[in-house]
Amino acid sequence: MPEITTVPDAGDAGEVAERTVATGTQAWELFRDDPTIIAARVNETLRDLAYVVQDGDRVSGVAIDSPDGRAILRHSTAHVMAQAVQELHPEAKLGIGPPITDGFYYDFDVAEPFTPADLEQIETRMRRIVKEGQRFSRRPVSDGEALSELAEEPYKVELIGLKGGTGGPGGTEAVAEAAEGASVEVGAGELTIYDNLRRDGSLAWKDLCRGPHLPTTKRIPAFKLMRSAAAYWRGDERNKQLQRIYGTAWESKEALAEHLYRIEEAERRDHRRLGRELDLFSFPDELGSGLAVFHPRGGVIKREMEDYVRRRHIEEGFEYVGTPHISKEGLFHTSGHLPYYADSMFPPMQMEGADYYLKAMNCPMHNLIFRSRGRSYRELPLRLFEFGSVYRFEKSGVVHGLTRVRGMTQDDSHSYVTPEQAPGEVKHLLEFCLGLFRDFGLDDYYLELSTRDDSKPDKFVGSDEDWASATAVLEQVATDSGLELVPDPGGAAYYGPKISVQCRDAIGRTWQMSTIQYDFNQPKGFGLEYQAADGSRQQPVMIHSAKFGSIERFIGVLTEHYAGAFPPWLAPVQVQAIPIAERHHDYLREVAGRLAERGIRVEVDDSDDRMQKKIRNAQLQKVPFMLIAGDRDVEEGAVSFRYRSGDQDNGVSVDDAIERVVDAVRRRVQV
RNA sequence: GCCGCUUUAGCUCAGCUGGUAGAGCACUCGCCUUGUAAGCGAAAGGUCGUCAGUUCGAACCUGACAAGCGGCUCCA
Numbered sequence: 002m003p004e005i006t007t008v009p010d011a012g013d014a015g016e017v018a019e020r021t022v023a024t025g026t027q028a029w030e031l032f033r034d035d036p037t038i039i040a041a042r043v044n045e046t047l048r049d050l051a052y053v054v055q056d057g058d059r060v061s062g063v064a065i066d067s068p069d070g071r072a073i074l075r076h077s078t079a080h081v082m083a084q085a086v087q088e089l090h091p092e093a094k095l096g097i098g099p100p101i102t103d104g105f106y107y108d109f110d111v112a113e114p115f116t117p118a119d120l121e122q123i124e125t126r127m128r129r130i131v132k133e134g135q136r137f138s139r140r141p142v143s144d145g146e147a148l149s150e151l152a153e154e155p156y157k158v159e160l161i162g163l164k165g166g167t168g169g170p171g172g173t174e175a176v177a178e179a180a181e182g183a184s185v186e187v188g189a190g191e192l193t194i195y196d197n198l199r200r201d202g203s204l205a206w207k208d209l210c211r212g213p214h215l216p217t218t219k220r221i222p223a224f225k226l227m228r229s230a231a232a233y234w235r236g237d238e239r240n241k242q243l244q245r246i247y248g249t250a251w252e253s254k255e256a257l258a259e260h261l262y263r264i265e266e267a268e269r270r271d272h273r274r275l276g277r278e279l280d281l282f283s284f285p286d287e288l289g290s291g292l293a294v295f296h297p298r299g300g301v302i303k304r305e306m307e308d309y310v311r312r313r314h315i316e317e318g319f320e321y322v323g324t325p326h327i328s329k330e331g332l333f334h335t336s337g338h339l340p341y342y343a344d345s346m347f348p349p350m351q352m353e354g355a356d357y358y359l360k361a362m363n364c365p366m367h368n369l370i371f372r373s374r375g376r377s378y379r380e381l382p383l384r385l386f387e388f389g390s391v392y393r394f395e396k397s398g399v400v401h402g403l404t405r406v407r408g409m410t411q412d413d414s415h416s417y418v419t420p421e422q423a424p425g426e427v428k429h430l431l432e433f434c435l436g437l438f439r440d441f442g443l444d445d446y447y448l449e450l451s452t453r454d455d456s457k458p459d460k461f462v463g464s465d466e467d468w469a470s471a472t473a474v475l476e477q478v479a480t481d482s483g484l485e486l487v488p489d490p491g492g493a494a495y496y497g498p499k500i501s502v503q504c505r506d507a508i509g510r511t512w513q514m515s516t517i518q519y520d521f522n523q524p525k526g527f528g529l530e531y532q533a534a535d536g537s538r539q540q541p542v543m544i545h546s547a548k549f550g551s552i553e554r555f556i557g558v559l560t561e562h563y564a565g566a567f568p569p570w571l572a573p574v575q576v577q578a579i580p581i582a583e584r585h586h587d588y589l590r591e592v593a594g595r596l597a598e599r600g601i602r603v604e605v606d607d608s609d610d611r612m613q614k615k616i617r618n619a620q621l622q623k624v625p626f627m628l629i630a631g632d633r634d635v636e637e638g639a640v641s642f643r644y645r646s647g648d649q650d651n652g653v654s655v656d657d658a659i660e661r662v663v664d665a666v667r668r669r670v671q672v
Numbered sequence: 673g674c675c676g677c678u679u680u681a682g683c684u685c686a687g688c689u690g691g692u693a694g695a696g697c698a699c700u701c702g703c704c705u706u707g708u709a710a711g712c713g714a715a716a717g718g719u720c721g722u723c724a725g726u727u728c729g730a731a732c733c734u735g736a737c738a739a740g741c742g743g744c745u746c747c748a
Contacts, residue, residue, distance in 0.1 A: 114675065114676055114677095115676085116677095117677085227742095228676095228742060229675095229676075229742090230675070230676070230742060230744070231674070231675030231676065231743070231744060232675085232745090233674080233675095233745065236744080236745075238673080238744075242675055242744075243675095243744095244675080245675095245743070247742095247743080273740095277683075278683085284739085286721075286738075286739055286740090290739065341748075345746090345747080364748095393747085395747075396673050396745085396746065396747090397673070397739095398673065398674070398675095398743090398744080398745080399673090399745085399746065399747070400740095405747075492747095493748095494748050495748070513747090516748095518748085579708090581706065581708095582705050582707095583705060583706090584705080609703095609704080609705080609706095610706095610710090610711090611705090611706055611710085611711060612708070613706085613707085613708065613709065613710070613711090614710055615708095615709095616708055616709055617708095617710060618709085618710090619709090620709055621709080627708090629708070631706090631707055632707090634707095641708080643708070647708090647709090
């Protein structure tokens with residue numbers, strides 16, 4: 002028997018050992034000592050363990066708890082789910098079933114949407130398939146063979162026809178996602194079908210798939226179906242909606258349990274829930290969807306943010322202005338918004354023969370301020386700033402807590418600059434934004450560069466040259482920042498490209514917060530000009546920027562980031578004074594009075610609850626500091642200084658306690 | 673906007689096949705006067721999201737609308 006040489010790749014250790022094995026050796030034989038290996042990486046390509054190694058192959062094992070291993074596990078579980086669905090619902094047609102972050106999904110065309118009871122039934126059937134230990138068996142097929150074998154699967158047939166035709170530059174995110182999902186099915190090279198074979202070798206099920214897969218269904222340690230939902234075929238709302246089932250799969254029951262626990266944790270820090278529990282804000286039905294009211298405690302956070310950002314804008318050379326909430330429609334024609342965004346604006350109100358719109362953006366109004374008199378180059382950069390309340394008619398299905406609302410306040414600014422000043426101004430604004438993130442304790446973020454989609458010229462205005470130079474300015478500044486920069490093709494505003502700060506909250510979701518947009522179009526539309534040093538009239542560039550983005554969204558993200566335990570400087574109540582008995586009320590009122598003189602938000606809990614209950618209430622409200630006083634403390638002129646964490650220092654003098662609180666607030670530290 | 677689900681007291685939830693509502697916490701009032709996450713008791717609180725329809729009778733069945741939730745699409 003001829004022998005061939007393979008080179009197992011030791012991976013992280015960096016050691017490469019040569020090994021000579023018999024011809025026909027399959028990858029699994031190289032890893033028979035390691036039960037966590039469920040696939041092989043051969044010359045950078047992922048393969049089934051049934052792969053027959055070739056002379057010179059570099060082979061390393063893929064562990065089930067590695068990122069690739071989990072993706073293979075999840076994709077294999079998606080197959081098992083699809084098999085179970087078709088066994089229970091033979092009429093179901095298959096869409097696509099890729100692995101995703103933390104799980105997988107599979108789309109089905111079925112007459113009736115799945116019910117929770119259906120999901121349970123499917124899960125039960127899946128367990129049976131897992132128990133049967135069906136083998137995933139790879140089989141290359143020609144296009145013709147695939148088409149005839151899968152003639153009953155119209156969506157698969159479409160994907161076969163699509164092979165190589167998806168993706169490419171300029172695709173929207175949705176198309177890219179569909180293409181990504183489809184790539185799991187058809188890949189780039191030859192077509193393959195995976196047969197699920199029972200122990201006796203009979204065919205249980207098959208699916209068009211690029212693979213690789215686990216060796217057998219038995220290797221699925223833990224999974225759970227999460228929910229069903231509708232999704233448009235290939236991510237296009239003009240297509241039919243399929244029924245999608247989401248599931249998750251993990252390398253062990255423990256890992257699954259941890260994942261489910263993380264989901265519960267995320268629910269506990271959901272700002273919609275904390276907003277109610279901490280009495281921060283609400284969304285009264287009477288107002289309508291996506292319209293928030295801030296309660297006194299949420300109002301404190303909002304006010305601290307506003308005070309901060311107003312002061313910072315003034316420090317950074319901005320001038321505070323004010324503009325109304327509505328305008329005659331002509332303004333939004335001049336700005337160019339109406340043709341693009343009429344659907345996203347509240348419908349107009351008619352009055353005295355004119356149509357008035359609620360504003361969805363502030364820039365046109367700032368342009369009017371710029372244009373209100375002749376401007377000199379000496380005034381530039383001219384920087385206008387305000388808290389602009391804007392209203393956007395978000396589709397009913399997308400409204401979400403404070404992070405996607407219909408009425409919001411932007412800390413909006415517009416810098417009017419010469420083209421030469423633009424790079425410096427963009428840099429200035431980006432540094433401003435990053436400083437703000439630092440002060441608010443958000444440190445997990447990245448930049449996104451949103452550019453024009455060249456394949457959709459009707460969505461963008463302006464010349465190619467203008468777009469290219471504007472994009473180059475933003476890209477340069479973003480790159481110089483040294484921060485992670487993610488491209489967002491097609492995400493630009495119609496009038497120009499933008500940099501945005503995408504913030505990750507503690508549970509990994511990302512939100513667009515700050516934006517800096519380069520606009521060479523509106524100045525033209527408004528006929529903005531300044532007189533240059535040589536006496537000529539020149540057109541300024543305007544740079545739009547919002548630092549928080551929207552006050553509402555920022556509060557939502559901040560609430561989730563801190564899980565409601567705001568740092569002292571933002572906490573609605575900074576100190577809860579807790580008397581042990583009624584005779585200590587006056588003592589603590591005096592302490593509270595001294596704190597209030599120092600600008601501290603302090604409350605004395607003079608209810609007739611037990612002191613244990615008062616502590617519990619303060620903890621539940623996530624108050625950072627509790628000052629507790631009983632006989633001993635009064636005697637010593639001290640307090641028991643309890644932190645939110647449960648740590649406590651007893652016998653702290655009142656002077657010291659006040660300084661501790663004031664200092665923590667002043668330094669904006671978290672405690 | 674699309675698909676599915678949900679809506680009962682301030683909050684979290686019960687309420688069997690249709691016979692017109694219940695708990696815990698919170699709130700109010702008493703009692704208790706307390707040393708590190710829930711003291712005891714009482715009272716009060718709901719035209720069961722809204723409007724129609726079916727029925728002798730609707731929280732429950734049907735429809736429309738509204739709001740919420742999970743996705744999809746969208747997001748200046």
